[in-house]
Amino acid sequence: MSCHSLREAAPLPTSTAALDEFHQGLQFAHGELTCASCHLAGPTPSLRRADGERVDLRDAMVLCRQCHGPQARDYDHGAHGGMTGSWDLSTGGRMRNHCVDCHDPHAPRFQPSWPVLPPRDRGITAAAPRRN
Amino acid sequence: MSGPTRRVALKVVGATLGAGAFAYAGRPVAQWAASVDIDDLLRRHYKELTADELAQILHRIEDDTQKKYGVEVRVEDIPAQDGVSFGYALNLSLCIGCRKCAEACHHENNHDRSTNNSYIRVLEMQQGSFDMEHGRVDYDHAVPAPGKYYMPVQCHQCDNAPCVKVCPVEATWKERDGIVVVDYSWCIGCRYCEAACPYHARRFNWRAPEISADEINPDQGYLSNRIRPQGVVEKCTFCLHRTRKGLLPACLEACPTGARVFGNLLDPASPIRYVLEHKRVYVLKEELGTRPRFFYFFDK
Numbered sequence: 001m002s003c004h005s006l007r008e009a010a011p012l013p014t015s016t017a018a019l020d021e022f023h024q025g026l027q028f029a030h031g032e033l034t035c036a037s038c039h040l041a042g043p044t045p046s047l048r049r050a051d052g053e054r055v056d057l058r059d060a061m062v063l064c065r066q067c068h069g070p071q072a073r074d075y076d077h078g079a080h081g082g083m084t085g086s087w088d089l090s091t092g093g094r095m096r097n098h099c100v101d102c103h104d105p106h107a108p109r110f111q112p113s114w115p116v117l118p119p120r121d122r123g124i125t126a127a128a129p130r131r132n
Numbered sequence: 133m134s135g136p137t138r139r140v141a142l143k144v145v146g147a148t149l150g151a152g153a154f155a156y157a158g159r160p161v162a163q164w165a166a167s168v169d170i171d172d173l174l175r176r177h178y179k180e181l182t183a184d185e186l187a188q189i190l191h192r193i194e195d196d197t198q199k200k201y202g203v204e205v206r207v208e209d210i211p212a213q214d215g216v217s218f219g220y221a222l223n224l225s226l227c228i229g230c231r232k233c234a235e236a237c238h239h240e241n242n243h244d245r246s247t248n249n250s251y252i253r254v255l256e257m258q259q260g261s262f263d264m265e266h267g268r269v270d271y272d273h274a275v276p277a278p279g280k281y282y283m284p285v286q287c288h289q290c291d292n293a294p295c296v297k298v299c300p301v302e303a304t305w306k307e308r309d310g311i312v313v314v315d316y317s318w319c320i321g322c323r324y325c326e327a328a329c330p331y332h333a334r335r336f337n338w339r340a341p342e343i344s345a346d347e348i349n350p351d352q353g354y355l356s357n358r359i360r361p362q363g364v365v366e367k368c369t370f371c372l373h374r375t376r377k378g379l380l381p382a383c384l385e386a387c388p389t390g391a392r393v394f395g396n397l398l399d400p401a402s403p404i405r406y407v408l409e410h411k412r413v414y415v416l417k418e419e420l421g422t423r424p425r426f427f428y429f430f431d432k
Contacts, residue, residue, distance in 0.1 A: 070431070078403030079223075079411075082390040084380065087402075088216075091378030097390065110228060110389065112274040117235040119269050120248045 005043045012036040029107040038063055038105070064099045177302065178315045178355075189317070190354060197359060203345040209354040210376040212309035218370050218425060219310075219397040219404045220381075221413065222284060225431035226391035229254055229275040229282030236386030237286075240371060241357040242349055244341035251368035252286040252383060253332065264331075264416060286383070287312065287333040287368035288416065288424030295325035295334060295367075304365075310397075310425050311372050313355040319364040326365055330417050331424075334367045370394075397425075 012035040013019060016028045040048035040055075047055040047063050055062050065072035074080035082102065085094030099105075175181070175189065190207045197205050234250040243249040255267025259279050267283060276282065289312050296304050296312060303318035304325055326334040340362040352358040353373030360366050371381040375394070384392040395402035407413065411429040 074406075074431075077406040077410075078395075079393050079407050080390055082385075082387055084385040086378045087375065087380050087395050088378030094380070102388065102390070110276075112276065113228070113230055115229060115231045115254075115271070115275050117231050117238060117248050117250065118272060119234075119250070119253065120246075 002044060012039060012041055027107050029109065030105065060105065061099050064105075172317060175317075178318065179305075186354075193354070193358060197348075200340075201343065201345055201348055201359065203348045203350065205348065205350040205352050205358075207352045207354055207358050208373065210373060212307045212311070213376055215396075215398055216309045216376075217397045218289065218375065219395065219408070219427070220289075220370065220425065221393040221404055221407045221411075221427040221429055223389075223391040223393070223411075223431060224281055224283060224428050226389040227254075227282045227284060228389055229256060229271070229277075229280070230388060232386045232388055233284055233383035233392070236382040237368070239347070240349055240374075240382035242341060242343055242352070242359050244337075244339070245343050245347070249335060249341075251333070251335070251366075252284050254282055254284045256280050257283050283428065284383075285331055285333065285416070286426070287329075287370075288331055288422065288426040289368075289370065291423035291425065292421055294328040294330065294420075294422060298324040298328045300324065307355075307372075309376070311370055312367070313369055313372070314365060314367060315355065316358070316360050316364045316366065321363040321365065323365060330420055330422065334365050337362055337364050337366060 014034040014036075016023070016026045019026065036048070038047055040046045042054075045057060047057060047060060049055050049063060050066050061072075071080050081097045081099075083094050083096045086092035087094075102110075169192070171188075171192070175185065178186075181189070186209055190209060193207045194205055197203065197207075231252075231254050234252040234254060237243070237250045237252050238248065241251065253269050255264060255269055256271040256275075256277070257264075257267045257280060259281055264283070264285065271277070289306075289310050291306070291310070293306060293312050296306055300322060301318060301320055303320065304312060304314045306312050321336070323336055326336055337360050341359055343359070348359070349357060351373060353369070356369040356371065356373045371379075371383075375381055381392075381394055384394050393403045393407050395404035397404060397408075399405065407429055408427065411431075413427045413429045415424045415427055
């Protein structure tokens with residue numbers, strides 16, 4: 001049972017401003033997309049491929065790669081997306097990030113953050129003479 | 133006529149004072165000698181050590197660390213793997229300058245806590261400029277800042293490494309998997325290598341690193357992250373204590389944007405080969421002919 005099984009599904013709104021009961025305040029900054037571009041209205045939350053086919057939430061990467069081809073191609077070659085574990089796959093596995101581990105699907109651009117570990121070693125502070 | 137004379141008495145007093153003065157003047161030497169292990173002083177070069185000698189040295193370092201830092205560590209000497217030649221690439225289109233890589237290095241490699249030391253410096257660069265010397269490392273604002281891009285710099289493991297050439301005692305050399313290493317027990321601290329490196333990638337231990345026992349990484353390599361003594365030079369080793377066991381370097385695992393790509397240059401299916409073959413790649417200060425194994429690239 002889910003929220004969507006208890007009531008009649010209404011047509012999905014085209015902008016977050018029209019949301020008056022659920023997902024209010026959702027910030028949306030993902031091109032020209034609307035809710036229905038990626039979400040399928042139905043009894044269980046699921047995603048919608050461009051051809052209308054249903055996609056499980058866990059398979060979001062299938063959805064993302066429809067538009068983000070170069071990133072998907074690089075991902076397939078291990079050159080996009082963070083990972084941990086082994087570079088040598090004959091000795092161990094690696095854990096790779098999924099698209100939505102790093103990108104908020106509703107506002108995919110990285111938000112500014114504060115840098116960590118300010119350098120404190122000698123010779124590199126503003127007052128010190130430049131080393132060449 | 134015999135018996136002590138004034139002359140003899142003065143001689144005795146003079147000799148006593150002289151001996152005392154000599155002993156006093158020699159005090160620093162005595163203190164220095166107490167801190168230097170005679171076995172360390174008389175040992176042979178790393179490349180000439182027998183397996184037994186090396187095992188003894190590793191054991192002694194483990195004991196010393198226990199005494200000085202109060203923590204049990206394991207110091208290994210991990211040889212280069214056959215058929216492996218390391219390469220590293222960094223995507224400048226993705227790097228946001230968060231310095232998480234520098235922080236991961238700081239912890240992984242047992243750096244001095246008070247100086248925030250790290251083998252990685254992240255340069256904040258003006259968009260449109262490639263001049264490393266105008267990059268700033270002391271930026272202190274939210275990143276990425278408008279109009280800037282970020283270029284982390286660490287040891288480039290050059291195939292034609294200026295730092296190796298200038299070492300007067302062969303305390304630093306290139307291993308067969310491409311990593312340039314330092315034997316901290318052989319280094320005399322002249323800092324020629326630090327001056328020779330065009331990437332400012334080497335660091336000098338002005339003091340012995342200070343780290344609390346609970347923060348020390350106990351998985352240590354003789355040629356990499358074991359705690360360095362005072363007065364020696366150190367540098368990035370591509371985390372050889374990890375990477376020679378097949379693991380990814382700590383800085384790559386910490387990168388939140390996936391900007392870092394690491395792997396075996398000899399494996400045509402590796403991510404690093406994909407980047408080198410398909411991206412716009414450049415090396416820093418190519419005109420110097422250092423032939424780095426560290427590459428920068430762009431997505432577009």
